[in-house]
Amino acid sequence: MVSIEDYGKFETAWCPGCGNFGILKAIKQALVNLGRSPHEVFIASGIGQSSKLPHYLKCNAFNGLHGRSLPPATGAKIANHEMTVLAVTGDGDCYGEGGNHFLHTVRRNPDITMIVHDNQIYGLTKGQASPTSEIGMKTKVQTHGVFNMPLNPLSLAISLDCSFVSRGYAGNISHLSKLIEKAIEHKGLSLVDVLQPCVSFNKLNTFKWYSERVYEMNESGYELNDRVRAFEKSLEWGDKIPLGVFYVNEKPSFEDYLDVLVQGPLYKNTPKTELVEELIDGFI
C-alpha cells in the first residue's frame, strides 16, 4: 500500500499561504489514491514557483527549462510509457513561454497529465502580467493596466480538441485531487488548469475572490463529449467560475500509434542493429 508518507516531506521555497501547497497536497493524494509508487511517477516541470513542485515530493523528476515541461515529458513517455507522466507548469510557463509546445502537445496527445498552476501573475519574477492576467490589472510593468486579451486555456484546449479538459481550485483540495485522479486515469493528454491564488503578487485574484465565485459543476444532461457545450461552458468567467471536467474526448493517444511500444517500453528494446547489413547491401 502506498501512503502519503511515501511521498515524503520537504521544506519548500514557497511563500507562506501559497496556493501551491494545496496543489502539492492534491497531487500526492491523487497518486496515493491511484496506488502509484514514487518510482513509477515521472514529473517534468519548467521554470517558475510551480515548477519547483517535483522537488517537494518523492518521484522521478526532470525540472528543465522555462516553458519546456511538455517536450521532455513527451520524450520520457515515449521512452518509457509504463511510467505515470505528469507535466507540472504555470500559466507563464505553459501558456506564455511554452505556448507553442502546448498547442502541439495537445495535437500529439501523449498520455500525460498537465497540471497548470494558474495564478494569473508572474510570481518568480515578482509580479508582472501573465497570459491569463485580467484586463486592467496594474503591475510595475503593465503600468497602465493589462490591455492584452487574456488567454482562456480551457477554450483554447477545447478548440484544439484536447482529450481531457478540466479546471480545479487550489483552495478546494479534495475536489482538486479527485480531478487530478481522473486526469491521470484518462488516456491521452489531460489538462488540469488550477486556479491558484498568489498571495504575494496577485492582489486581485485572492483566495477570498475565488472562494466567492467558484462552484463545482454538477449539471444534469451535460455530456462530457459535447464539444460545443463544453466550449460554451469554458467561456463562463466572472461572478461565477465553474470547476470540474469540461470536456472528455476519448481518442487514441500518441503512444497508440507507435507499434513498437506494444512489445514493451522503448528503452528496453534491443535495437535490431544487425539489420544494418541489409541496408548496406542496398548501397552496393
Add this chain to the structure above:
Amino acid sequence: MNIDLNLKIGGAAGQGLQTTGMALAKTLKKSGFHVFATQYYLSRVRGGHNTFQIRISDSPVFAMTETVDILLALDGESITQHMSELKEGVVVVDSDVIDVKENADSIFHVPMLKIAKDVCGDKIYSNSVSMGAVIGLLCLELSNLEFILKAAFKKKGDGVIQNNIDAARAGYNYVKENYPGGCKFEVSDPGKKEEMMLVNGNEAVGLGALAAGVQFLAAYPMTPSTGVMTYVAANADKFNVVVEQAEDEIAALNMILGASFAGARSMTTTSGGGFSLMTEALGLASITETPAVIFLCQRPGPATGLPTMTEQGDLQFVLNAAQGEFPRCILAPGTPEECFYLTTEAFNIADKYQIPVFVMSDQYLADSLFTCPRFDTSKVLVERHLLSDQELRTKKEEYKRYKLTPLGISPRALPGQEGVLVVADSDEHDEFGHINEDPVNRIKMNDKRMKKLEVLREEMPEAKVYGSSDASISLMGWGSTYGSLAEVVDILNDGGKSVNLVYFTHIHPIPVEPTKKLLAKAKKTVCVENNSTGQFSRLLKVDADINVTEHILRYDGKPFSPEFIIAALKEKGVI
C-alpha cells in the same frame, strides 16, 4: 589515376537532373569505377540553374574538379555557364528543344525528345535517351545501365522498365552511329568488382545512427540535415525507432533529452538556424548530464543565409553555444565512412560522459555521393554505461544521480527502475539532483562537469596524417575538406613537393601534446577552411596554443576543389 573523367548535367530544378545523375552514378559504379558525385542546387522546387556532377576514376576519388569532359545540357543556361569548363570535351544537347547559340565543334546534337517519342511514344523518356547517349560516349557496355534502370523503375511495372531500356538503347545507338569515331572517351570497364558502396554523407550518418541502436529521433526539418531524419524515418519501423517531427527545434532537443533521460538512445538533426533555437536546451543537456547526439549539418549563415550551399561556418558557434561553461564533444566526418563510424562513436561518448556530442557535417558532404568500402558493422560497439537492475538491488546507499566521482562521471540509473528515484534539474543542484545554490556545492558541481572534458580529451584520438609524416608543408583541415586536400597532397607530391595533410575528425576537445607533435616538423602550416575567419585555427590557438602560418579560406557557398587550393597556395607563395 589513369582514368579521370567529369560528367556534368545542367538544367533547371524539376527537369530530372537528380534522377538522371543518380542512375548514371550507380551505373558507373556498377561498371567498376570509383565515383564521386555532387550537386549544386538553388533553394527552389522548380526552375533556376542546377547541376549534378559525376567524376569517375579507376582510383578512389573524394573531390570534384573544375574541368568538364561531358556536359549534358538540359537547358541553354548550362551551355552559357559551363562551356568554358570544357577542355577537350563534348556538349550533349537536344538542339531541337534548346536554342543553342554557341557554335562549336564540341556541341553534339542528340534528338532526345524525338527519339523518346519515336521509340516509346512519350517525351518523358528523353532522360533515359540521354543516359544511353552518355554511356555510348564513354564506349561502355549498356548492360549496367539496363540493370540500374530495371531496379529504378521496378515499382512502375514492366512496361515502364522496357520503355526506359528501349529509350536508353536508342540514345546509345544514336551516339554509336552519329558521333565521329563512334564514341568520345574510351574508358574500358576497369574490371574492379570489389564490394564498394555508393552512398552520400547523410545516408551514412543515418546508417551510423541505426547501427548504434538509436531508439528515438526528434527533429524539425531543415536543409541540409533533413536527409538523416528521412533516412532514419524510412527505416524506423524495421529498426523499432520512434521518429517524431517536433513543432520546432526547441521541442526537438528538449524532447530527446526527456527520452534520453528515461533511457532511450536519442538524437536530433538540424542545421545552424535550427541549432540556434536549440542552444538553450544544449545547456540543459549539460547541466542535467543527459546524453544527446546532435547532428548538425552546416550551411552558410547568418540567419537563413544560403540554404542549399556549403560552409564550415558554425564551429565557433557550436564550441560556445549556450550560457555558462560546460563540456561538449565535437566530431567532424570528412567521408561517408567517417560519417558512419563517427556517428556510432558519438552515441557511445554521449552515454559514457553524459554530455552533448555533435556530429558536424555540411551540405557538401551531406549531398555528395562517394564510392567507399563496405561499412564494417563488426567494428561498431553499442556501449550504454547504465546501471543494471541487479547493480541497483545490491547498492548500499541511496541513489545519487550526480554522485561526485574522481572522473566526474556519475553512475547512471533510469527513472522507472525500482528502488531508485532519479532527479534532474536545470538549476544548480546537489548530488541528488535537488536545487542547491550553495557556493561550495556550485564549485564542486561545476568542477565535476568540467572534469569530464579533461578525461575525454585524453581519450580523443589525434589527427590523421595523409602523406609523409615529415613533410615540410602541412596542410590542415577538418571535416568535409578532406577529399580535396588529400588530392592536393597527391598532386603536389607527384610534382616533387613535400606536402602532407594533417586532418582532424575529432575537433573538440583536442588532445594538445599529440597535436603539437604532429605539426612539429612542418616549416609551414596551412589551414584550409570553408569559412571567412579561420575558425578551426582559432580553436587550435585557444585549445592547444598552436599557431598556423597560412590560411586558405573560401566562403562563397561552394566547396573547395583541388585546383582552387593549389591556385591559392601558389598565390600565397607557399609552393
